[in-house]
Amino acid sequence: MPLNDDARRPPKDTRDEPVREFAQGFVEAHRHRIFLGLSIAGTLLLGPFAINNFFQDRVALGVFTSTFVACLLANAYAIARHRAPVVPAAVIFVASLLGLATAMYNNGLIGILWAYPGILLFHFMLPRRTANMFNVTVVLMSIPLAWMHLGPQLTARVAVTLLLLVVFSNIFSYIADTQHAKEAEQRERLDALVRQLEEQNEALRQAFSVREEVERIARHDLKTPLASIATVPRLLRERGSVAPEDDELLGTVERAAMRVLSMVNLSLDLFRMEDGTYRLRAQAVDLGALVQTVTRELQAHAHSKRLRTELHLPPEPLHAQGEELLCYSTIANLMKNALEASPEGGEVRVTLQHVSDADGECVELAVHNAGEVPAAVRERFFEKYATHGKAGGTGLGAYSARLMARVQRGSLRMASGPEGTTLSLRLPAWHAAVPARTAGRAPAPSAALRIEPLPALSVLVVDDDEYNIVVLKSLLPSPPLSVRTAVNGRAALELSREARADVIFLDLEMPVMGGIEAARRIRALQLQRGEEPSRIAAFSAYDDEGTRRQCLQAGFDLYLAKPATREEVFAVLRGQDPAHAQGAGERADQGGGACGWSRASCT
Known part of the structure; x- marks a missing residue:
């Protein structure tokens, strides 16, 4: 048997609608409050009158009025407790009609x-149609x-005033109902808009989380083979007998791999900078050397526009506090931008100098070109996604450059006019001793x-990854080390059951069983057998704090x-923090440390 519309609807919460019989039309949400107010007023007015009737020997009238007051109080109490009325409206009407x-x-x-x-009480406590029927009955009675008591003249006036009271009560209710309906419709629209915005915000949060996770996985998948590529040149050098020409090629491969690794890490660092969670690893950065490097890389682009690049650099290096990759990316x-904005055949002038301002001693790098930034763009030049007249421009270049400058406790300013545009980067000056650099030189085997x-x-x-296994095994001398390999956490757990390992290098992301689950199970296995715990080192392309804590x-x-590096691997074998290994410092000078290759011990 098909259900009607009422049967299909879910039950409604009627706590704010205590009496449907007493709640149709006029200001639905406040009907019960009106009835409560009128009930109290009626009790205060009729209560003394009802009691006085008994003293005046008007017993019948006293009974009717007392019954009416009792019915009002009973229903008012029930409505206040969010319950159905105790006395039906018909009973109250009959009692009031007899009393009147x-x-x-x-x-x-x-x-x-x-x-x-x-008449007022019935109008505000009953549905309008029922109230009008009751009130017409009162008028006719x-x-x-x-x-009988007042004569025809006064009776006509009484009849007119009673009818006008009924009419104006209905007019007032109609106006109130119309206004309430409009307000309810506006509230519904507003609620729907709020719900829509909340759903969109939740969808954006989920999309942002998915995007971060996808990018995190993509970075991991990119960094894993790049890590192997970056390590092989060093291994070949350490074996000796590398011709100078081959050593130069190996250096090119190593630097290129480290540069790509640095840029992959920088993509994540920009998110951390926006969130305020980026941790600055300040070091001495030779801005003049970076300017020369960037100038060489952009030389072909400058020649294509017949541009001249003038470098005004001091004879001695000027070192700023910052991170090399962030400074390189900013410069x-x-x-x-200067090459793109400069007119054909113009000049790009780069000036590096030591200055002092209100924040102390700084190193200032000013890049000037003859182009002028349009007035419509100047006010929002550093805003995110702000771009003008550049095909394929994302509007993130200037934004990210100032973001990286601020993260390094510096500033980036722009001044533009008819004479051209100047972008000034200021970073705190480096006051401590500058560490010696070994970049570009083939490292000799460590004396340690x-x-x-x-x-x-x-x-x-x-x-x-078989390439990672090959590279890591080549760093482990055998003898004196006895090296075994496994392709996932489950295989590692089986090998741990066969024989305990003193040191375990454990990747995190692996099929079948990941490194984190494998580490927990190996710890539990060794605890159950009473074995000395192995030294377990996480060996992963992930470098975020959340993964470290995990x-x-x-x-x-x-x-x-x-x-x-070999030094870092040997540090793990000795139970030392690989961040303090000699090779880690060397690679940081080569650009690895500047892109977030900080090592943090989990102990």
């Missing part, structure tokens, strides 16, 4: 006057009783490795980021 009739018959004008509040952005030979250890290398909770001892 008795009062009019016995008291004349005094009884007739009670018809006016009665009042006319003959008024004729490259400023000089590329010869002085402190490794003990005989059982090592387990776990990685799903490794700590899973039972890792150390964290080693890819690509790893």
Whole structure:
């Protein structure tokens, strides 16, 4: 049997609509409050009158009025408790009708006057159609009783005033209903808009989380093979017998791989800068050397526009506090913009100098070109997505450049006019001793490795990438080390059951079983057997703080980021923090440290 529309609707919460019989039309949400107010007023007015009737030997009238007051109070109490009315409206009407009739018959004008509040009470406590029917009955009953006591003239006036009261009550209710309906419609639209905005915000949050996760996975998948590429040139050099020409090619491969790794990490760092969670790893940065590097890289572009690039650099290096990759990215952005904005055959002038301002001693890099920024763009030049007249422009260049400058406790300003445009980058000056750089030189085997030979250890290398296994195994001398390999966490767990490993290099993202789950299970297995815990080092392309904390909770001892140098691997074998290894410092000078290759021990 098909259900009607009412049966299909879910049950409604009627706590704010206590009495449907008493709630149709006029200001639905406040009907019960009106009835409560009128009930209290009626009780205060009729209560003394009802009691006085008994003292005046008007028992019938006293019974009717007392019953009416009791019904009002009972229903008012029920409505206040969000319950259905105790007394039906018909009972109240009959009691009030009998009371009014008795009062009019016995008291004349005094009884007739009670018809006016009665009409108002019924109008505001009942649905409009029912109230009009009851009130017309009151008017029809009042006319003959008024004729009996007051005569035809006053009766006509009473009839007219009673009818006008009914009419104006309906007009007032109609106006209130119309206004309430408009307000309700506006509230519904506003609620729908709020719900729509909340849904859109939630969808944006989910999309942003998905995008971050996808980018995080993509960065991991890119960094894993790049780490192997960046490590192979170093291994070939350490074996010796590399011709100078080959060494130059190997250096090119190594620098290119490190540059790509740096840019992959920078994509994540920009999100951290916007969120305010980026941790600055300040170092001495030679801005003049970076300017020369960028100038060489952009030389072909300058020649294509017949531009001259003038460098006004001091004879001695000027070092600023910052990160090399952030400074490189900022300078490259400023000089590329200058080349694009400069007129054909013009000049790009780069000036580097030491200045002092209210914030102290700074290093200022000014890039000037003869082009002029349009007035419509100047006010929002550094805003996100602001672009003008550049095909394919994203509007992120100037925004990200100033963001990187501010993260390094510096500033980036723009001045433009008929004489051209100047972008001025200011960074705090470096006051400590400048560390010696070894970039570009083939590292000799570390003396520390010869002085402190490794003990005989059982090592387990776990990685799903065969190239990473090959590279890491080449860094582990055998003997004195006994090296085993596994392709995922489950295989590592099986090998741990066969024989305990002294040191485990464990990748995090692997099929079948990941590194974090494998670390927990290996710890539980060794605890169950009473074995000495292995030294477990996370070996991953991820380098964010969340992953490090997760490794700590899973039972890792150390964290080693890819690509790893021989010194860092040997530090793990000795139970030392790989961040303090000699090779880590060398690679930071080559650009790796500038892109977030900080090593943090999980102990």
